[in-house]
Amino acid sequence: MAAPMKKTVELFYDVVSPYTWIGFEVLCRYRTKWLNMDLQLKPFFLGGVMKESGNKPPAMVPNKGVYMIKDIQRLGKYYGIPLNQPKDFGSVMFGTLPVQRFLTAVDMAHPEYTEELSRQFWFRIWKNDEPVTDPQHYAEAAKKAGLCDDAIATALKRMKDQDVKDRLAQYTKQALDEGAFGSPWIVAHINGKKESIFGSDRFPILAMLLGKRRMAWPIKGIIEALNKQGICFGKFFEVN
Numbered sequence: 001m002a003a004p005m006k007k008t009v010e011l012f013y014d015v016v017s018p019y020t021w022i023g024f025e026v027l028c029r030y031r032t033k034w035l036n037m038d039l040q041l042k043p044f045f046l047g048g049v050m051k052e053s054g055n056k057p058p059a060m061v062p063n064k065g066v067y068m069i070k071d072i073q074r075l076g077k078y079y080g081i082p083l084n085q086p087k088d089f090g091s092v093m094f095g096t097l098p099v100q101r102f103l104t105a106v107d108m109a110h111p112e113y114t115e116e117l118s119r120q121f122w123f124r125i126w127k128n129d130e131p132v133t134d135p136q137h138y139a140e141a142a143k144k145a146g147l148c149d150d151a152i153a154t155a156l157k158r159m160k161d162q163d164v165k166d167r168l169a170q171y172t173k174q175a176l177d178e179g180a181f182g183s184p185w186i187v188a189h190i191n192g193k194k195e196s197i198f199g200s201d202r203f204p205i206l207a208m209l210l211g212k213r214r215m216a217w218p219i220k221g222i223i224e225a226l227n228k229q230g231i232c233f234g235k236f237f238e239v240n
């Protein structure tokens, strides 16, 4: 019997967002095993999404900011993703445009590194509290992602080129056109129609839309260390 057609799922994301890291890891983990999807990673600029949609970063509501610190800690523990609150998140919050441009430059030339480079940026910001302000920081992340020195040097030059800026703007606009107001923004293509989902807390809904069986959340507290990065995830089982 022919394998069922994979459905396309686009993940629009900015590495500034801790919730997006969770969404990214869960989607990467289950892209074949559970959801059988063609996952397309689309770096966008969350600052632009916020501005154009008239939204504001949630932490600007003081009680939400306090809640989110706790929420992110708990989520990290639950998913086995090493999330730590950066000491000076305020400066990171408005500063990921060059990071997303560098990521875009790499994605345009070497898309096979997009996933790992994104993860390395999340490690820098949300695990190790390392800066992401200078070209040297981008080079360090890219090196860890496995890019060679030539490719890194080219991406550092290319990130300032108009076509790279345009591609980032294009993905940002695409997400806005699909109704985005935050990150992660997930667009599932289902039988010629598109369904948008906001957040990393809607996977049972994504599964339903993709016609998959419901997923049960971690059973019996079994957590397995899964990938070479030392990230571990909750173990999921399908149920009816």
Ligand SMILES: N[C@@H](CCC(=O)N[C@@H](CS)C(=O)NCC(=O)O)C(=O)O
Binding pocket: 016, 017, 018, 019, 020, 055, 056, 057, 058, 181, 182, 183, 184, 198, 199, 200, 201
């Ligand atoms: N409930 C969502 C929250 C995601 C979230 O708060 N994302 C932030 C960026 S870190 C955002 O874009 N928020 C916009 C908003 O809440 O309107 C989840 O659990 O993933």
